[in-house]
Amino acid sequence: MRKFIALAGGLLASILGSAFTGLAMGTWVFQHTGSATQYGITLVINLLPGIVFGPVAGALVDRYSRRAILIGSELVSAVTVLGLALLYAAGALQPWHIFVVVGIQSLVRALQLPALSSVVVLLAPKDQVSRANGFVMLAQALGNTVGFAAGGVLLLAIQLDGVLLVDFATFLVNILILAFVRIPRPPRSETASEAEGRGLLAEIRVGFRVLGTRRALRVLLLFSAALNLSLGFADAMLTPLVLSFASAAALGLVVASMGIGAVLGSTALAMWGGPRRRVNGLAGFALPLGLFLCVGALRPSIPLIVVAALGFTFCFTITDGTNRNILQLEVEPDVQGRVFATYNVVSGAVLAVAYVLAGPVADRVFEPLLRPEGSLAGSVGSVLGTGPGRGMAFLMLLVGVVMLITAALAFVQPSLRRLADRPATRREPEEARAAAVGEVA
Template identity: 40%
Template sequence: MTVWAGQFLSLLGSGLSGFALGVYVYRLTGSATTLGVIFALGLLPSILAAPFAGSLVDRWGTRRALLVSNAGNMAITLVLAVLLYTHTFQVWHVFPIVAVSSLVAALEVPAFGALAPQLVAKEQLGRVNGLRMFAVAASQVLAPVTAGFLLLAIQIQGIILVDFVSFLVAILTLLAVPIPAPPPTDEAATTGELRLWADFTEGWRYIAGRPGLLGLLVFLASVNFSAGFIDLLITPLVLSFASPGSLGTVLTLGGIGMVVTSVAVSVRGGPRRRVRGILGFSLVMAAATVLGAARPDVVLVAVAAFIFMGALGVAISTNQTIWQTKVEQRLMGRAISIVNMVSQVPQLVAYTVAGLAVDRVFAPLVGRDRVRSPALATLVGNGPGRGIALLMMVMGVLIALSVAVAAANPRLRGLEDELPDAVPETVAPPVPTTATAPR
């Protein structure tokens, strides 16, 4: 719980600064394409670093990897604070800041995913992942509302300093908890580029040699492609017909939806049949996307966001539990890093082309005064922002198609029965020796 509390504060601080900066950039530029570039820069460095980051997590251990990532985030936040306090901040500064933050996240994500099996028994993994999603969701709920008040009280400079302090607290909690050191390897002293690449390929062969895990990975990639469009376009969609305050309401209700389902998962452990749970809740996400795109109505979009994010919370935590139980601990960092890399590549493509797709394809159909497709206009309406809505509706349909294809894969459906668990039933508490001391 100590580590969880520290990570929750870190997520909340990042949520405050991320929301404030996102609204600032969009209101300043009014460009979905600019947002797409920023979102893409938030993924590309992480993707490029993934082959090495997972190996470093397995070699360094989760504590050291998380300490490095949190220290990196502190440095980034400090640079941003200096730019803001000296009144030299410009929009282009967001690009390198986001890129470096993405590079740091390449360590943080697999390290935190590999940490849970080291600290809790197998039957508790679902609940722990539910708590992790609760932290993510709660930060999404609190960040938009809190950021609005803090922008008035301490301005964006103060919010960035709050983010800095949150990372410091996260580091202190990591130092306070005993975490097992990584098992020694025959090549522990070798950390060169070739060795790290060999580690990465070993992790890939592990996944590729298990058709159920490979099928799950392909499904995640296909859903993330559609989710990338939705993630990027929700802000300009709402701002096309409502105020930034309404956008905050929509995002807050989405976070509440994830809070509700994450609490349920943390109490009950998630769906008993995990693959079916992932597919079923992904189908709910598809339906919510179509619903939210139907009309320019804040209430409708907010309800859709609540449903979508609630289903997403269950799907993410359940997926994480599958990988944590089916992958050997010595390969956990690499496996989770590969999952994130393969899932993020389609997101990167979506972020890159979403703005252009809206501006050049979908907006001319229903998003301007002269409607070229009356049939499509009956689905989503016409006028400003409806081209965005049409593209989001298409993405909802694509998620549903991905679920149908995945459900037809017998190796994916039988993953839980065919592939034995790779983690022990119980986890012994770490002995406070030099092997578990902070490194």
């Protein structure tokens, strides 16, 4: 477990540096061009290449050394941000340079995420896997809160090139830590052997086949998709909902509460490990997650939304961590790169669909329904209120109800209950390490 904590420490340094840079690059593009469209392009490029490349990335993670992939990913990221810093210092930096680097980093993350997820079971004892996931999620949550907040301060203090050099230094720190962490190779399984020697495409299909043909894992993936759909709608509607009745400063408070919820949830996982019965970590925390969505929709009140946002992200973090914990314990270690890549592709695609649908559905359907003269003003409007933002609140309420129904169905789904509660069927990490004596990734 000490090796994994060291790896998580390096990951935290790298994520914090990337958070500094992510905020700084997007801000520079907007300030340099004055175009919200250009800024939006940055966000799309940050997401799309990783989704498209994800299945290939998973096959590469399982085919090659995980440690080599992690070190190589950090080296590529370090070289790209150093290149941006040199361009900025020379006065030659252009928005398209930022777009290229953001796209490269999206591809790099597509490799890193399944590699990190599959490393957990190789470095942490079985009974500590959930806590190890908590440490990874804590690093990510701190990057998304402390990292972004500090990134704004650093941008003002040391300019874009200074922020990029700080990020470059964090990559070097993580590379140094990875160089001294031994990662055993996972034992070969029958699942992986079936695709061996049949080409990259056959290897890619393994991830889809494992999640698609094992009934319990298929149910787990559907549950995760519903969870991410609720997250996507909540995330997409939060800003316009709050700004429909409050100030930008109030929105900042709500966003901060979401970050705090994620930090608290991941800290709880790291210290506690989650419920002993894993179905309680899935459906048990999805129930209050849905309730928090419903509560946040009831009134145009900042204190109410702050509490709901904090509770939502806290519960989401526990549920998502438990979900990944089950996959790590139920899937053979040597195919986890492909399985987690497929899982991440599905999660990312569901989030993207939610982002695309939320705005038009709210603007064209729900907002008109709850205008003062809308068709639901006298019924739903008597509870939620009418006017700007209340249609979005109604949509948020319905998403919360769907999440409550999903959680209830998960509790009574036999295959999911057996999957969440039975002991792991894979070889223990200690056995994997014993089988891989002398090998390093």
